[in-house]
Amino acid sequence: MAMPETTTEVPQDFEALKAAILERKAQLPKRLRQVAAYSLDNPDEIAFGTAASIATSAEVQPSTLVRFAQHFGFEGFSSLQQIFRARLRERTPGYEDRLKALSNNDHSRLESGSIFNGFVAAAHRSLDNIASSVDPGAFERAVDILAKADTIYLIAKRRSYPISSYMAYAFGKLKVKYQLVGTAAGIDEDVLAMATKNDAAFAVSFSPYASESAAQARLLAERKVPVVSLTDSAFSPLAESSKVWFELVEADHAGFRSLSASMAFAMALTVAIAEKRQRLAEGG
Amino acid sequence: MAMPETTTEVPQDFEALKAAILERKAQLPKRLRQVAAYSLDNPDEIAFGTAASIATSAEVQPSTLVRFAQHFGFEGFSSLQQIFRARLRERTPGYEDRLKALSNNDHSRLESGSIFNGFVAAAHRSLDNIASSVDPGAFERAVDILAKADTIYLIAKRRSYPISSYMAYAFGKLKVKYQLVGTAAGIDEDVLAMATKNDAAFAVSFSPYASESAAQARLLAERKVPVVSLTDSAFSPLAESSKVWFELVEADHAGFRSLSASMAFAMALTVAIAEKRQRLAEGG
């Protein structure tokens, strides 16, 4: 039997446990460190899972979980698990509560806090809006066009650029051929010149519209390259060059428009395209 | 053996179960009604307790709990308990309603639509999570550090890159001096070499961590350049180099993590910095 650790106290709540784990993580042996990372990253799993299921998920042995718990002074895994369960019982003060607290408080002291909440709220509003403003049929058609394309050209400037840069990253991971247009100045024309009607383009532009993006989309459309676009108005110059286009108005906070809805849209489109491509490859 | 109930469906979420219980409560026999009342009054107990402990607390026999579960189409008590547990995992105000609204709209009818819904839901979940995981005090400190900086260095690779590219765009608009690190290969070292302790850096990196980002953050930290970072785990290599760091776990759909919360965070940070700068300029 190991001596009871009188020097180090057994953490009694989640915060104390988290602190203890963080403090000792560096000295922990490999597998225990693995558990440490897993436990902080997936606290809900620890709360509800069984030793066996957690062990599988964290890629360790159940016995490792027990040893981990004992390292932190608990009798066994079960008693450590209680800490994680208690955490869920005492509901953490949610975002509504905090907002309320903020609005009741002195504004100048928590200025940054209200900015923060403002953007979270704007993002929520954007997302609430998106489902009703995107037509499922159009989405399906867009996926169809882009999934059949050989190379997908991604056109976006300025505020829209983060969206296409995410798509570029994801397409890379998903092994979908793409070309990001508009990174380095000057070579865009040459890149676009390679596009054929077997390719397709996805253009994103919000008001105030980058004239280059519109021009590039028009150029491609004239050369029979199908264009799908995402914009924030039916009057967008992109609309006329596009086979399918989506109108997506982001909510704003203090004049700064959210990108959350566009980002969610872009992710969905990206994954839907990749998924459809796989199906086409298998089926055909 | 009882016939499987083909007419009545087994409730799949807490809301459905609650509705079913309320609907059938009146016709239930005494002990089962007792359990029905208890389960709605003490959902947390059901989630965390064992059949024996709950039975004692509700003043019934364990077998009654099993019968209760079977009455509602579950295989046994354990599967009913899962519903109560799932509810705690996803407990965020207003979230259920939104999801329900989503699954009722046209999108769920088409295949790509479910992908679309999935990403919107993941984005919502991320945003719900963000307010409780970001400490207002830390946010304030981060704003403080970055607002006082001469030039802000933005470090991000791969999946995090869209975030810093948005910040670069916004800083440009807001006339905040910045340097985007990691665009073109090779020159990063030279750019970072110019940073002094009057500057500051904002680094973003999510697991799997780009080793370059961590190395660059460390480099700056060693040269006394204050670093603020955004990451998804307390074990991130960024954490140790940072004066202030934020842990932000994005929800995912089909393994693709949302960026909505990070994006909202980045916007809030950007605007808060700009705002504070203006105040400093006026006041000083």
Next chain:
DNA sequence: GTCAATATGGAATTTTCATTCTATCTGTTC
């Protein structure tokens, strides 16, 4: 009041699960 149908309590059984134990592996010290 009798009978049948349903509900209930509680013990028996089965299943699941955390924990313990031991052989093996890994890394370190001399």
Next chain:
DNA sequence: GAACAGATAGAATGAAAATTCCATATTGAC
């Protein structure tokens, strides 16, 4: 490079928990 200490994997164990079963009780119909 041998010997040791600590860490780990995986099977064995025993405890705890869920479920089943059956005798008894209750309810309602005739």
